[in-house]
Amino acid sequence: MKWGRILAVARKDWREAMRGMWMVAPSVFLVAYFGIALPAILIYAAKATGEVFIPVNIPLPIRVEGDLARSLYFAFQAVVPLIFLVIPLAVSTILAADGFAGERERGTLELLLAAPLDERELLLGKVLAALVPGVVSSWTTFLLMVPTVNLLSSDIFNGPWFPPGPEWIIVVFIISPLYSFLAVAITCALSSKVRSVKEAQQGAGILIVPLLIVVLAQVFWGVAVNAEALILASLLLGGIDAIMILALPRLFHGIRYLLE
Amino acid sequence: MIEVHGLTKAYGEKVAAQDLSFSVRRGEIFGLLGPNGAGKTTTIRILACIIPPDSGRIVVNGHEVVEDPLSVKASVGLLPERISLYERLTVMENLLFFARLYEVEEPVLKIKELLNKLEIQDRAEEPVSKLSKGLKQRVSIVRALLHDPLVLLLDEPTSGLDPMSAGVMRSLIQDLSSQGRTILLSSHNLWEVQQLCHRVAMINTRLLALGSVDELSTKFMGPPRVRLLLDEARKEVLEAIQSVYGVITLERRDGEILIEVMDPERTVPAISEAVVRAGGRILEISVVRPELEELFARVVRDEVGQDSSSG
Numbered sequence: 001m002k003w004g005r006i007l008a009v010a011r012k013d014w015r016e017a018m019r020g021m022w023m024v025a026p027s028v029f030l031v032a033y034f035g036i037a038l039p040a041i042l043i044y045a046a047k048a049t050g051e052v053f054i055p056v057n058i059p060l061p062i063r064v065e066g067d068l069a070r071s072l073y074f075a076f077q078a079v080v081p082l083i084f085l086v087i088p089l090a091v092s093t094i095l096a097a098d099g100f101a102g103e104r105e106r107g108t109l110e111l112l113l114a115a116p117l118d119e120r121e122l123l124l125g126k127v128l129a130a131l132v133p134g135v136v137s138s139w140t141t142f143l144l145m146v147p148t149v150n151l152l153s154s155d156i157f158n159g160p161w162f163p164p165g166p167e168w169i170i171v172v173f174i175i176s177p178l179y180s181f182l183a184v185a186i187t188c189a190l191s192s193k194v195r196s197v198k199e200a201q202q203g204a205g206i207l208i209v210p211l212l213i214v215v216l217a218q219v220f221w222g223v224a225v226n227a228e229a230l231i232l233a234s235l236l237l238g239g240i241d242a243i244m245i246l247a248l249p250r251l252f253h254g255i256r257y258l259l260e
Numbered sequence: 261m262i263e264v265h266g267l268t269k270a271y272g273e274k275v276a277a278q279d280l281s282f283s284v285r286r287g288e289i290f291g292l293l294g295p296n297g298a299g300k301t302t303t304i305r306i307l308a309c310i311i312p313p314d315s316g317r318i319v320v321n322g323h324e325v326v327e328d329p330l331s332v333k334a335s336v337g338l339l340p341e342r343i344s345l346y347e348r349l350t351v352m353e354n355l356l357f358f359a360r361l362y363e364v365e366e367p368v369l370k371i372k373e374l375l376n377k378l379e380i381q382d383r384a385e386e387p388v389s390k391l392s393k394g395l396k397q398r399v400s401i402v403r404a405l406l407h408d409p410l411v412l413l414l415d416e417p418t419s420g421l422d423p424m425s426a427g428v429m430r431s432l433i434q435d436l437s438s439q440g441r442t443i444l445l446s447s448h449n450l451w452e453v454q455q456l457c458h459r460v461a462m463i464n465t466r467l468l469a470l471g472s473v474d475e476l477s478t479k480f481m482g483p484p485r486v487r488l489l490l491d492e493a494r495k496e497v498l499e500a501i502q503s504v505y506g507v508i509t510l511e512r513r514d515g516e517i518l519i520e521v522m523d524p525e526r527t528v529p530a531i532s533e534a535v536v537r538a539g540g541r542i543l544e545i546s547v548v549r550p551e552l553e554e555l556f557a558r559v560v561r562d563e564v565g566q567d568s569s570s571g
Contacts, residue, residue: 008360019348
């Protein structure tokens with residue numbers, strides 16, 4: 001396996017994506033919206049109305065004074081971490097869906113398959129091409145969110161408080177890349193089976209379901225997600241990813257039939 | 261250089277290639293002819309290791325297609341029927357990408373050399389989307405030649421090109437063949453195949469005919485004919501012609517004489533000599549070769565006739 005060829009495939013995809021606004025504009029929008037606009041809206045709305053939007057009775061890991069702070073804290077804790085799973089999912093699956101089905105639609109798949117790359121190199125190149133922008137977008141969002149939240153809400157929390165615990169670090173830097181990899185691998189496999197990018201994107205839509213279940217569990221059933229639960233989830237995701245790495249070449253084998 | 265034995269491929273119920281066997285020699289330009297759906301593109305894709313055969317033994321440049329696809333791929337240059345370039349990238353970016361996949365040494369130098377040769381060096385930094393079809397096809401040829409392949413597989417290389425670009429492409433194919441590269445091309449342009457190819461295989465999922473155009477003409481259209489125009493078709497002149505070794509039949513038609521011969525290269529000088537010796541004067545003499553189009557129609561018609569009679 002030669003990394004030069006894997007990176008050549010990934011770099012080519014990035015270059016193509018950068019030339020088309022269809023990729024760059026939505027990614028920049030997502031990062032700016034979730035990194036700056038959404039936290040600002042949440043904080044200003046809470047301050048302006050003084051409203052406690054979620055009554056919170058569960059114990060909080062940090063000392064938070066007042067209902068407004070407790071409510072805001074819970075909103076961030078329950079909903080915002082999922083952003084770091086949604087962003088890479090959105091960014092990466094666009095690229096991953098385009099990976100093979102897009103090459104086929106544009107008539108370039110034939111030459112890619114005729115090049116002296118083994119299937120694993122081609123697949124890794126495509127996975128890397130889709131994974132990196134998603135993870136980078138997620139991390140950039142986090143890096144923007146930290147100063148935004150602290151700047152706008154330090155008066156409520158009596159100083160910088162965000163991120164409030166190790167859970168965030170686990171979500172952003174471990175679970176987010178692991179889940180993105182899983183999403184990209186599934187979408188790439190789908191993209192190598194279906195005949196159009198649209199079909200691949202529709203198929204990849206299913207990946208949002210686990211995230212919705214987590215949100216519902218937290219908001220409606222009060223399921224607390226602590227560091228231990230997240231470490232367990234990371235191990236589980238890591239295991240699934242490992243199985244995926246082993247199974248992918250077999251799933252991917254059907255790519256040649258796209259040309260038949 | 262290319263050995264195909266019993267190549268068979270089906271897509272579900274539909275048979276694309278059935279027990280195809282042929283070989284292409286080093287430095288040869290070999291034409292693959294057939295109607296739409298005859299299996300030409302499938303055969304080329306199998307030779308390029310893009311899709312696997314269902315059965316058969318295929319060897320390209322000494323490497324087995326099924327056993328050692330990466331070595332086959334490294335020694336083959338493919339020009340697909342549809343122009344396969346990344347439209348958003350520039351010519352140079354496209355070529356550098358493929359140069360990296362094929363691990364070309366000093367890729368920029370190699371690309372510049374080929375772009376110069378095909379006279380498109382000034383378009384290197386332009387996006388491919390801005391180029392005409394003819395220029396895109398030249399870029400595709402540069403891409404196919406980047407790794408100095410010994411075998412070139414060209415699927416409809418002049419399809420959709422304007423006459424000037426098609427002419428450039430044809431002379432390039434001849435140049436490449438004279439450099440010792442083996443070229444297998446499929447084309448709908450039978451005139452082009454007749455001009456370029458040393459040998460042709462006519463297929464319609466299975467092999468219908470194989471050989472040089474002359475060999476196939478003799479086999480399917482009967483012996484070649486010589487068209488002769490004399491100042492006066494006197495009896496003794498005609499008798500002299502008929503006595504020449506290699507003349508099979510002689511027919512007078514509309515003031516011309518049509519002579520079926522075994523080997524035109526040897527018989528034509530002998531006929532000329534016999535006419536002069538008998539006191540006749542030749543106004544015009546030429547060998548009538550059947551057009552490949554005519555030949556192709558005959559072969560396909562024969563096959564359809566055989567199929568319907570056997571069915």
